Amino acid sequence: xxxxxxxxxxxxxxxxxxxxxxxxxxxxxxxxxxxxxxxxxxxxxxxxxxxxxxxxxxxxxxxxxxxxxxxxxxxxxxxxxxxxxxxxxxxxxxxxxxxxxxxxxxxxxxxxxxxxxxxxxxxxxxxxxxxxxxxxxxxxxxxxxxxxxxxxxxxxxxxxxxxxx
Numbered sequence: 531x532x533x534x535x536x537x538x539x540x541x542x543x544x545x546x547x548x549x550x551x552x553x554x555x556x557x558x559x560x561x562x563x564x565x566x567x568x569x570x571x572x573x574x575x576x577x578x579x580x581x582x583x584x585x586x587x588x589x590x591x592x593x594x595x596x597x598x599x600x601x602x603x604x605x606x607x608x609x610x611x612x613x614x615x616x617x618x619x620x621x622x623x624x625x626x627x628x629x630x631x632x633x634x635x636x637x638x639x640x641x642x643x644x645x646x647x648x649x650x651x652x653x654x655x656x657x658x659x660x661x662x663x664x665x666x667x668x669x670x671x672x673x674x675x676x677x678x679x680x681x682x683x684x685x686x687x688x689x690x691x692x693x694x695x
Contacts, residue, residue, distance in 0.1 A: 596621040611638035634668035643678035
């Protein structure tokens with residue numbers, strides 16, 4: 531998985547193959563630092579990459595972000611195929627339960643971390659098992675990625691999985 535490709539001219543997709551391509555478009559902090567002509571060039575390449583991905587059954591996802599000033603993707607309503615990052619949605623004040631109820635069938639992918647500290651499930655204020663289960667009940671069939679910052683050693687950080695059984 532690559533992140534921030536639109537902001538990294540040297541790492542543009544350029545025919546690479548992979549099962550997942552995290553193609554962050556035009557709100558990556560580095561993108562804004564590029565000269566306008568370079569931004570335009572990369573936007574055109576992003577359009578070509580999106581067509582290539584669509585031709586092989588891929589999906590370009592939009593991930594609402596927190597902490598990136600001026601990012602046009604901040605809520606679920608802003609995205610096309612939603613990369614439902616439950617952490618960013620919660621931090622941005624986009625009610626996670628309402629997003630799941632209204633958009634689960636539109637999720638292209640789900641990522642989890644527990645706000646406010648971005649730790650593993652159970653370390654913050656968001657009951658992550660509920661929105662994931664509700665998303666599945668409302669049509670999301672894809673994988674769930676763990677995008678948290680461990681608060682304990684790796685093996686222990688998966689302890690929340692044991693509590694699900």
